[in-house]
Amino acid sequence: MITRLLFFFCFLLCTLSGWSQIVLPATPDPLFSTYYHQRVSHFGSLPASAKDIVFLGNSITDGAEWVELFTDNRLKNRGISGDVSAGILHRLPQIAAGKPAKIFLLIGTNDLARNIPADSLLKNIYRIAAYLRQETPLTKLFVQSILPVNTAFNKFARHTNKGDQIRKVNAQLQQNALANHYTFIDLFAAFANEKGELAATFTNDGLHLTGKGYTLWKHLVYPYVFGVESRPALIPVPQKTQWLPGYFSLLAGKTIVVKGKTLKPEAEQLRQLLGAKGISVKIIEEAKGNEPFIELRLGKINAPQYPEEAYQLEVTAKKVVLTANTAHGIFNGIQTLSQLIRDNVLVDACLITDWPAFSWRGYMVDVGRNFQSVALLKQQIDKMAQYKLNIFHFHLTEDIAWRLQIPKYPQLTAPEHMLRNKGAYYSVSEMKDLIQYCRDRYITLVPEIDVPGHSAAFVRAMGVEMQSPEGLALVKEILTDVCQTYDVPYIHLGGDEVKITNPDFLPAVTSLLHRLGKKTIGWEPGGNLADNTIRQLWMTEGPRQPNLKYIDSRHLYINHMDPLESVITIYNRQLGDAIQGTEQVLGATFCVWHDRNVLKEEDVLHMNPVYPAMLAFAERSWQGGGYSGWITNIKSSASQQLQVFKDFEKRLLEHQKLYFASLPFSYAAQSELKWELLGPFKNGGDVAQVFAPEKKGFKPENSPFTAVGGTVVLRHFWHPLVTGVLENPEENTTWYAYTRFWSDVSTTKKFWIGFNNLSRSYNSNSPVEGTWDNRGSAVFLNNQLLTPPQWQRAGQKGNGEAPLLDEGYEYRAPITAPVHKGWNKILVKLPVKSFKGSDWQNPVKWMFTVVPLSEE
Structure with a gap:
């Protein structure tokens, strides 16, 4: 059999050497095993599509449950135990006919074991690449290095004595990747021990892999399978990140260590997060022996500002330790850890120290004009939490409709007084639920009861103008009820786009709210607000007063923005004209004002770039910095600014692919245009x-x-x-x-x-x-x-x-x-x-x- 196979290799190379058009010769079937033909026949009976990601090779590929490993039905196992490069060429037309999106090839161990010359093996691999490029040029080919072998198990002697040849073949495969139009993936280095042999932790026979080996394989090829960067893309990017050698195994780390009750809620959130990724862990108070573990703990983290949100995350082979000054900091660190475990098996070793640049990082939804269900709001709140936003600005009342239940005045939410989504409003219980839902994610819900402008729905329901004495009395009564019913620190009053006919109206309302223990916010420019009312800027108008506090929302209305423009302009913004928060500039809020009617509630997310803008805003408001002025495009001459944006765009596209596959995310790569x-x-x-x-x-x-x-x-x-x-x-x-x-x-x-x-x-x-x-x-x-x-x-x-x-x-x-x-x-x-x-x-x-x- 071996002699015939050697003859076939020589015949194959002679046959192909003179061809510019790659034509594969007919190969005698007896050259291949019964199992080989069984597998090829089976593969031929299965459906194929241009979305397939094919793993092609010998027994090492054959032994993996690729679909389960990646939780992705696109992955196809086309490994055949005992296969050689000639066998791959023989069945290559069947593979190419499906026009797969990607092929991951690992072949050569059996060739070398049968004393096929290394040069012949390399030429066959290059022929495989050339044929695929000819027949299915859109297919991306990834050639993986041959894995190391280990002689200590005294098995597969003909295979395990080929360590030197394996290294030489791998070096050539890497060197000639560009010329042969494939991407080389080095698996060898990660699987090798200090002697350059297959590490015993990954095998039990010196040649084939155990479950731990397949886990590492998944981790190494994950970026290529999903077309993402080699390191997990973190958004917002932490203030300090140091990548280290090694990784922590989530399959080996079965426990979350947390002492006392203080951080039990955060530990439970992490447990559920891991559970959703298929990783089962227990919460305990002490680490067990030498077992790897994840630990959450309070400690001293030095941060130049906002230490209550700072955290430090240390990942080694033995442990993951998340330390923060407060539970809020622990929560922030968990969001970063979640992004680090993108492949659900291994976490790259690193040391991260992080804190926000601004204390106020907000997102505003207008439900007065277009009602959104609690479920849709919670979807957005979950994404806010994932990206460390901490203010949910809830615009509840408008000319179109009043959306917050006031039990004493049911006419406010009566269908006949609404112009759209008639009868749709938030009950007291739903509002309390949303407030708690936000609080559980360290987000402050800020309700906006817009007064005295944007109040036509109030007038229809109550029969009086807000600024009349009767209207003012009703507004005071309603706001008192809101303050006594809901545990929120802020009430947003609106106060803009209205002619003030009663100069006592806003002072009276703000004075009442302050007496009731609430902080107030109003739009600027707007009405005659109190000095201790926070101004939310929506337009550039007049100088800022040094005794006032500000939130920036200028040119942060994404309902006016093209999706691609929104990411560029928000990412490059200098929020509040400051590189970080100050006593005067608290931060910023980006807003969705979808004035036009929609056919269905999800259209607000489809027609406005909510999620792409959210990620750009999350990074800028956490990281700080940015550029002065309001720009819509990056000039190609601004090379540094463009390069920084390109780095962000790569991370943005990775998050779009991994975390928003089933959600509206209107963005496409644009920085290379x-x-x-x-x-x-x-x-x-x-x-x-x-x-x-x-x-x-x-x-x-x-x-x-x-x-x-x-x-x-x-x-x-x-x-x-x-x-x-x-x-x-x-x-x-x-x-x-x-x-x-x-x-x-x-x-x-x-x-x-x-x-x-x-x-x-x-x-x-x-x-x-x-x-x-x-x-x-x-x-x-x-x-x-x-x-x-x-x-x-x-x-x-x-x-x-x-x-x-x-x-x-x-x-x-x-x-x-x-x-x-x-x-x-x-x-x-x-x-x-x-x-x-x-x-x-x-x-x-x-x-x-x-x-x-x-x-x-």
């Missing part, structure tokens, strides 16, 4: 006028005007307060944007394309049939004009009660278009006439979004 901006061309008000970039034979040269990102804002509708990429935008001009992207194959590709991401607060008109927008914008792919979508409500006049349906690229089906192998060109035409909209509901936001979407 660089646009050449060509212009300006004077169009004299004729937006259809054609200029040189559209004409045949035009070759764009390097332009001094460049932009980075999937969304590019040339001029914001709040210019110059919010800046676009053009420093001096002019009316009656046309610009063009040019870029190109690579495709490995000719195929059909999906794109996000849009030219006017409608604010969800303005009653803007929908695009007219046959147009992208009302500016005459266009996009060309490889010189072919792309057709706009067939709008469901083409030309719909702005109407707050007419829900948006497909006006935003992030909540409609992507555009599909053919692309060819090699470089593909995108040209975007961007004409504009006046910067003045037809009315205030239709502002001119001169922008475009074009993003080739990744298939992974």
Whole structure:
């Protein structure tokens, strides 16, 4: 058998050596075992898809339960015990026919054991790579190093005496990875002991793996399977992180050590978190012998600010120790630990010391206009907690509806006094439940009872204006009831967007709340608030007063933002114009004001970039720093700023993939998209006028005007307060944007394309049939004009009660278009006439979004 196999190797190499087109020879079936043919036959009877992740190899691959190991049905075991590289080549057409997304190849141990020359083995592996690239070029191939072997078990002598050859083959596989178009994964180093042999802890025969070995294998290939970074992506990134060699085994660590009752709630939360990941642990008060353990403990953590939220996390092979000054700090550390255990088996050793830059890190939901169920609110609160946000600003009352039950005045929540979601409100018990739900996650719920503005629902229900004497008396009575019913430290009064006709109204209300032991917050600019009322900034207007405290929400309304823009602008913000919290600047709150009606409650999360923005805000409000000014794009010339954003985007995309797979998360990679901006061309008000970039034979040269990102804002509708990429935008001009992207194959590709991401607060008109927008914008792919979508409500006049349906690229089906192998060109035409909209509901936001979407 061995002689015949050696002959076949020589025959195979001679057959293939002269071919540029890889054609695999017919191989005599008797060269392979009965088991080999059984497995190949079985594989051929199973379904295959382009989503498959195939593990291909010999008995070491064959022995794993890959689907259970990764809890992912996409993983396919295509290992055959005893297989060699010639066997892989023989059955490779069957594998390639399924066009799998990824292939993880581990082969060679049996080849060397049968004295197949190392050069022959390497050539076969390179042939495997070449054939796959030829037949299924979109498949990503990962060639894993041959594992070390161990002679001490006195088994498989022909295999275990090949240690030197294994190392030489691995070195060549690593060296020639780029030339052969595969990714090399070094498993050898992690499995080897100090002698370079397979560590005894991973095997019981010197060749094959035990469960512990497969656990390590999973940990090593996890980043490649899911397309994430080699180290867990942490958001918000800690203030200090030191990665160390080694790892802690969650399967070996069966206990959480916590002394006394103080941290029992946090220990129970951690136990449940681990349980959800399939890891069963017990809570005990003392560590047992030499068993690995996780410990939660209070201690002294030095932090330059906000020590009550600081923590230190130490991970070694023997233990995970989480120390903090308070239980809140322990909770914060648990959120980081959760992200460290992304593969649910091993935690990379590290030392993290962390604390927040701002004490106030808030998220605001407006349920007055569009009601959200308690279940949907809790989903968002869970995500807030996961990313260490600590303020849930709950906007409960509006012109549309009053959503908080006041038992004495049921007319406030009566259906006939609501304009939307009639009869939907939060009962006293539901409100108490939400407050406690937040408190259990170290989040403070801040209810907003908006007075005296935004109060039409109150007027309909009570029959009086708020600022009248009768109205003021009712408001005082209602607020007293709220204060006595709910255990919350703050009451938000609103106070903005109203003509103050009773100058005593707000002073009387704030004085009452302060006497009842509540702290107050109001919008700024707004009404005549007390000096000890915290101001929440929503617009730049007037100098700040040194005796006041502030929360920043300026240009943090994501209902006005394009999803891709939101992440860039929030991530780069300098919150409160400060790099960290001060006595005056407490922090910031980002807000969702979805004024327009929605068809279903989830649309608020689909049409506003809630979760991408939340992660960008979480990092900036925890980490501090940022850049002054309000920007919408990163200039390609700002290399340091761009590189920092690219690092964040990698982490953001990992979290999107791992933690938001079933939730709305409107984001796509954009930091590598660089646009050449060509212009300006004077169009004299004729937006259809054609200029040189559209004409045949035009070759764009390097332009001094460049932009980075999937969304590019040339001029914001709040210019110059919010800046676009053009420093001096002019009316009656046309610009063009040019870029190109690579495709490995000719195929059909999906794109996000849009030219006017409608604010969800303005009653803007929908695009007219046959147009992208009302500016005459266009996009060309490889010189072919792309057709706009067939709008469901083409030309719909702005109407707050007419829900948006497909006006935003992030909540409609992507555009599909053919692309060819090699470089593909995108040209975007961007004409504009006046910067003045037809009315205030239709502002001119001169922008475009074009993003080739990744298939992974």
